[in-house]
Amino acid sequence: xxxxxxxxxxxxxxxxxxxxxxxxxxxxxxxxxxxxxxxxxxxxxxxxxxxxxxxxxxxxxxxxxxxxxxxxxxxxxxxxxxxxxxxxxxxxxxxxxxxxxxxxxxxxxxxxxxxxxxxxxxxxxxxxxxxxxxxxxxxxxxxxxxxxxxxxxxxxxxxxxxxxxxxxxxxxxxxxxxxxxxxxxxxxxxxxxxxxxxxxxxxxxxxxxxxxxxxxxxxxxxxxxxxxxxxxxxxxxxxxxxxxxxxxxxxxx
Amino acid sequence: xxxxxxxxxxxxxxxxxxxxxxxxxxxxxxxxxxxxxxxxxxxxxxxxxxxxxxxxxxxxxxxxxxxxxxxxxxxxxxxxxxxxxxxxxxxxxxxxxxxxxxxxxxxxxxxxxxxxxxxxxxxxxxxxxxxxxxxxxxxxxxxxxxxxxxxxxxxxxxxxxxxxxxxxxxxxxxxxxxxxxxxxxxxxxxxxxxxxxxxxxxxxxxxxxxxxxxxxxxxxxxxxxxxxxxxxxxxxxxxxxxxxxxxxxxxxx
Numbered sequence: 001x002x003x004x005x006x007x008x009x010x011x012x013x014x015x016x017x018x019x020x021x022x023x024x025x026x027x028x029x030x031x032x033x034x035x036x037x038x039x040x041x042x043x044x045x046x047x048x049x050x051x052x053x054x055x056x057x058x059x060x061x062x063x064x065x066x067x068x069x070x071x072x073x074x075x076x077x078x079x080x081x082x083x084x085x086x087x088x089x090x091x092x093x094x095x096x097x098x099x100x101x102x103x104x105x106x107x108x109x110x111x112x113x114x115x116x117x118x119x120x121x122x123x124x125x126x127x128x129x130x131x132x133x134x135x136x137x138x139x140x141x142x143x144x145x146x147x148x149x150x151x152x153x154x155x156x157x158x159x160x161x162x163x164x165x166x167x168x169x170x171x172x173x174x175x176x177x178x179x180x181x182x183x184x185x186x187x188x189x190x191x192x193x194x195x196x197x198x199x200x201x202x203x204x205x206x207x208x209x210x211x212x213x214x215x216x217x218x219x220x221x222x223x224x225x226x227x228x229x230x231x232x233x234x235x236x237x238x239x240x241x242x243x244x245x246x247x248x249x250x251x252x253x
Numbered sequence: 254x255x256x257x258x259x260x261x262x263x264x265x266x267x268x269x270x271x272x273x274x275x276x277x278x279x280x281x282x283x284x285x286x287x288x289x290x291x292x293x294x295x296x297x298x299x300x301x302x303x304x305x306x307x308x309x310x311x312x313x314x315x316x317x318x319x320x321x322x323x324x325x326x327x328x329x330x331x332x333x334x335x336x337x338x339x340x341x342x343x344x345x346x347x348x349x350x351x352x353x354x355x356x357x358x359x360x361x362x363x364x365x366x367x368x369x370x371x372x373x374x375x376x377x378x379x380x381x382x383x384x385x386x387x388x389x390x391x392x393x394x395x396x397x398x399x400x401x402x403x404x405x406x407x408x409x410x411x412x413x414x415x416x417x418x419x420x421x422x423x424x425x426x427x428x429x430x431x432x433x434x435x436x437x438x439x440x441x442x443x444x445x446x447x448x449x450x451x452x453x454x455x456x457x458x459x460x461x462x463x464x465x466x467x468x469x470x471x472x473x474x475x476x477x478x479x480x481x482x483x484x485x486x487x488x489x490x491x492x493x494x495x496x497x498x499x500x501x502x503x504x505x506x
Contacts, residue, residue, distance in 0.1 A: 001256045001257070001454075001457060002256075002491060003256075004254070025503055043449065056357075083441070092493060105409075106409040106410075110341055154407060154408075155359075155492055155493075156358075156425065156487055156492065156494070157446060157486060158425070158444060158446065158482070158484050159426040159444045159445055159446030159482075160443070160444065161444065161446050162450060163349070171413070189413045191411060191413065192404070192412055192413055192414065193411065193414050194457060196414050196453070197412065197414050197415060197454065197456055200414070200449070200450040201256075201450065201453065203445065203450055204254060204451065204454065207477065219455055224460065229411070231411050232409060233409070233410060233411070234408070234411055240345060240348070240407065240503065241316070241406055241497070242408065242409070243501065244498050244500070245493075245494065246495070246498070246499065246500060250493065250502060
């Protein structure tokens with residue numbers, strides 16, 4: 001398996017075709033997985049926004065005021081309003097704002113990015129990253145898969161890692177259930193989230209910032225003879241951490 | 254960046270030198286990252302165990318009885334005893350047993366594996382995976398990094414993905430703090446868990462089960478000019494999900 005960055009991508013602007021920008025710079029082969037950072041997807045889709053677009057309601061003002069007290073860093077209530085409008089549920093209001101986005105991803109500030117924004121105040125995540133992945137895939141001549149990626153923190157472990165937000169041309173996961181080890185025992189690993197692992201691989205190669213290369217091609221990944229699943233985001237009924245967070249309240253020492 | 258499996262590894266037995274087994278089958282280059290599944294590390298270190306080694310105390314009996322009721326699948330209390338003895342804290346007793354291992358990893362059943370065990374009842378995780386990684390690294394001639402890997406589920410997202418349990422010759426993460434994007438804004442991504450992303454990459458290649466290849470080499474990964482950190486496992490004070498789980502109790506509908 002190989003992973004390489006697509007070179008010399010220009011600054012992406014609203015209306016740009018990411019498929020064309022990629023195809024002009026690299027020879028894709030059937031079976032390639034094209035991993036595209038959500039930042040450039042958002043830019044191509046014109047998902048920049050301004051604080052003035054989000055007059056703050058009472059809940060946003062309350063959240064921002066509390067976060068200002070806790071972090072010592074004033075958080076504009078209009079930013080909190082933008083996070084709320086991108087979200088279907090608030091999992092944690094403090095000491096940071098953790099929500100579920102409209103498409104199911106759980107992330108801090110609904111994944112809204114305040115770097116990489118050019119002249120705008122911030123960059124929203126794509127509204128429907130799987131739809132974005134499908135459109136990019138349809139624009140490419142080779143029979144590839146497309147994964148729209150982001151980076152995200154997580155409980156239990158420090159640091160961020162690449163995750164998938166949307167995908168097309170590949171199932172979200174592959175299923176090892178029912179398969180056995182060398183001794184005939186059923187495997188402990190059941191369902192492997194390949195799109196997240198592909199996003200992690202891409203993030204090792206892509207870098208960030210000035211020298212960042214937001215599109216990485218993973219070549220010669222073999223999905224193998226497995227059933228696939230399109231499920232990536234857990235439902236609350238199935239997610240005990242989300243249930244625990246519903247009953248939890250941040251308290252300063 | 255390339256990733257390839259080390260071919261034709263034999264069944265690993267207690268006392269085997271994993272460094273020798275790998276070096277005999279592949280030409281390693283300086284800078285390679287050798288990702289080794291914890292199962293074969295545990296086998297080489299003789300970390301197989303039998304239920305009869307773990308006479309169950311009252312807490313293990315209580316946990317096993319409750320899990321038996323909930324899951325309908327009887328869980329031997331001696332297995333629960335083994336999990337407790339590998340752990341420093343129980344995060345969740347039901348509907349599955351989630352603990353922090355003695356070396357800091359949070360996993361279901363303390364990562365104890367009931368497949369891939371040969372004649373033994375189960376396979377414990379390495380006692381000190383970073384020590385294991387250091388020993389493997391010292392046994393190799395090339396100047397490589399070694400990552401001991403496992404697969405693990407997570408909140409918010411379905412499926413398992415590769416994670417690092419121990420590492421040597423490479424920092425756990427790289428630090429992007431203070432770096433700026435093309436527009437001069439500070440980056441949102443701060444610390445990237447490269448060892449977890451390397452483990453995820455390896456898991457895409459390694460497969461599982463009969464055809465599993467437990468050692469994967471990642472070549473031409475560039476860490477780049479960044480500060481590194483050796484921290485991977487969060488402390489409770491810094492982990493709000495762990496705090497929330499402390500106050501949470503599973504209740505059946």
